[in-house]
Amino acid sequence: MANSTDLSIFSVTVGAEGASAASKPWLLMMHGWGKNHLDLRPMAELLSTTYRVLLVDLPGFGRSALPKEVWGTRDYAERLYAHLDQQGIGRCDVLGHSFGGRVAIRMAALCPDRVGRLFLVASSGIPRPRSFAQLAKMRVLGLVRSILKFCDKCSGTHLFANWFVPRFASRDYLQAGALRPIFVKTVNEDASEDARKIKAPTLLLWGQEDMETPVALGQRLHQLINGSEMLVFPGRGHEPFENAGHHLLTTYITRFLEAHAA
Amino acid sequence: MRQRLKVAVLFGGRSVEHEISVISALQMISAMDTLRYDPIPVYIDLSGKWFTGKPLLQRSFYRNFDAAAAGLENVTLLPQPGLGGLSRTSAPNSILPVDVFFPLFHGRFGEDGCIQGLFELAEVPYVGCGVLASAVAMSKQRCKTLLAGVGLPVLPGCLVEKPDVLRDLDAQLARVAASPWLEQFPLFVKPNNSGSSVGIGKAANREELAATLANVFVYDVEALVEPCLSDMFEVNVSVLAGRAKRVSVVEIPVATAGALTYEDKYLRSGGKKSGESQGMASLTRVIDPADLDPGIKNTITDYARRAFDALGCRGVARFDFMVSKADGRIYLNELNSPPGSMAFYLWEKSAPRLLYTELVDCLIEDALDRAGWRASVKWEMEFRALKQ
Numbered sequence: 001m002a003n004s005t006d007l008s009i010f011s012v013t014v015g016a017e018g019a020s021a022a023s024k025p026w027l028l029m030m031h032g033w034g035k036n037h038l039d040l041r042p043m044a045e046l047l048s049t050t051y052r053v054l055l056v057d058l059p060g061f062g063r064s065a066l067p068k069e070v071w072g073t074r075d076y077a078e079r080l081y082a083h084l085d086q087q088g089i090g091r092c093d094v095l096g097h098s099f100g101g102r103v104a105i106r107m108a109a110l111c112p113d114r115v116g117r118l119f120l121v122a123s124s125g126i127p128r129p130r131s132f133a134q135l136a137k138m139r140v141l142g143l144v145r146s147i148l149k150f151c152d153k154c155s156g157t158h159l160f161a162n163w164f165v166p167r168f169a170s171r172d173y174l175q176a177g178a179l180r181p182i183f184v185k186t187v188n189e190d191a192s193e194d195a196r197k198i199k200a201p202t203l204l205l206w207g208q209e210d211m212e213t214p215v216a217l218g219q220r221l222h223q224l225i226n227g228s229e230m231l232v233f234p235g236r237g238h239e240p241f242e243n244a245g246h247h248l249l250t251t252y253i254t255r256f257l258e259a260h261a262a
Numbered sequence: 263m264r265q266r267l268k269v270a271v272l273f274g275g276r277s278v279e280h281e282i283s284v285i286s287a288l289q290m291i292s293a294m295d296t297l298r299y300d301p302i303p304v305y306i307d308l309s310g311k312w313f314t315g316k317p318l319l320q321r322s323f324y325r326n327f328d329a330a331a332a333g334l335e336n337v338t339l340l341p342q343p344g345l346g347g348l349s350r351t352s353a354p355n356s357i358l359p360v361d362v363f364f365p366l367f368h369g370r371f372g373e374d375g376c377i378q379g380l381f382e383l384a385e386v387p388y389v390g391c392g393v394l395a396s397a398v399a400m401s402k403q404r405c406k407t408l409l410a411g412v413g414l415p416v417l418p419g420c421l422v423e424k425p426d427v428l429r430d431l432d433a434q435l436a437r438v439a440a441s442p443w444l445e446q447f448p449l450f451v452k453p454n455n456s457g458s459s460v461g462i463g464k465a466a467n468r469e470e471l472a473a474t475l476a477n478v479f480v481y482d483v484e485a486l487v488e489p490c491l492s493d494m495f496e497v498n499v500s501v502l503a504g505r506a507k508r509v510s511v512v513e514i515p516v517a518t519a520g521a522l523t524y525e526d527k528y529l530r531s532g533g534k535k536s537g538e539s540q541g542m543a544s545l546t547r548v549i550d551p552a553d554l555d556p557g558i559k560n561t562i563t564d565y566a567r568r569a570f571d572a573l574g575c576r577g578v579a580r581f582d583f584m585v586s587k588a589d590g591r592i593y594l595n596e597l598n599s600p601p602g603s604m605a606f607y608l609w610e611k612s613a614p615r616l617l618y619t620e621l622v623d624c625l626i627e628d629a630l631d632r633a634g635w636r637a638s639v640k641w642e643m644e645f646r647a648l649k650q
Contacts, residue, residue, distance in 0.1 A: 046610065049615065231297065233296045233297060234266075234297075235291075235301065242292065243289055243293075244289045244290070244606070247606070247610070247618035248293055248295060248619045250619075251295070251617050254617075
């Protein structure tokens, strides 16, 4: 299962060279769904004056191997801790974007003593708050899905795959490929209980125009994580670090570090 | 949230460096602290029309620019003090409030003092150099003449004007050949009032010089002929105005073929995963080279600071120097204000470090400071002579 260390994980370090590196704390950075470590590389470069940064390709993404079983985010968290052990890293700060944030929440709850400070950038992890109309639409779609699957089973048709999926499935679902079972499992997970267990000083960084993990989701996480701080940047979307946005996030992460010295 | 400063970022413009300006502006806006500032994109298209609207923040929008379909609004800045912002051209007396103007043009009309003149007439706070420094900096050879006058070593060159060439090409070629440092080929020829290496050419003989001049005259009415120095390398440094003037670390840009081309600067991705140009930040370079003589670094830093003061620059500027491999002699070649990508790649490596977000903070603070000084000066007098 996930805590076995035979699944290979690709990672790179930034800022770990030089005589002064040993005095810097470690920062684990985890990317979002469908991405790889390069997504966060420019921000890692900027943060490497403060940190020794470990950038990972999460299992199933980039150059890391695909899990043989259908992992949940707790499995990811366990495997990441095993990877940290392999790298000789004990306690570290953790930054996760989107799906990486979901894993970061699990890690912070699983071993609170190993996570110094937590940075959640447009993180997923709890169900998206939805309006009554959105909930009603989801119920209807759920019913349609069940009916179509039943028809497919009885009559050998492929209505669910050929009609329903192209019309109603999300882009991530459509592009998930071999990771689709993991996507289906993790996207419906609710890490609220784990969010409540987080002890690490936590900074949530959000784009006000985030359509994938809306601000309301971040605000709910902010309520769940005791003592957390949240910044919502107007004009930014789900990837507030894109283009030169990593300078903006690094500016505020640096200020947070000054206020929450280890 | 506290009241955010409304910052109109102006870019595009009627210049061959139009696209570079768009890249620089979108990059700067993405680094801007939107908790403090409300960026308002103001795009000037190639015909000189001014637009504002959120679609302008998307890089992909410019591939198929359609102002009407995107619902962009036509605006302009009237040369009249006290209006408080941009005027909507569709609705008389309707103002889009702006607290600070942030021009991010490269080249003609935006970097040469023209737009700065409009800001001065409208008496609005704006980022960067004023009219005089912008105009002088834009004219490469005249800038060098001025800086030589304050004792700074500059790269020799010869200014050739289009009407003179049209009248008597041979006389102009002879004048170039008689100029110091230009006696031997090859020679570099570039527009005197343009940047980004657009129109730049290398002439190996008299015939090629004539042809290269003709190419430059497509982009400018003045050509600058400079020596092609194979035994020299380029070193750049940036200077930032503000409550405490600062000089960045130096860089050695890496050219693919002798001189930096437009392709070197903007069409190589600099190793970025997306392959999209990040403007001048895309260029391959060595920042703060450890093997560069500290004496050369210190001299370049000193020259840049003196040149910045001599020209009365504000905001951020990048100074480009040529250094002789043989004897370490240093020559100031040109300056760019604003530089491509605002030279943030130099400031993020400087000590103390200045992230792009903080660099923008400094520039806006400097603009507001300058507006404050200006407001303290009496510019007008009441009618007296006509009342007698």
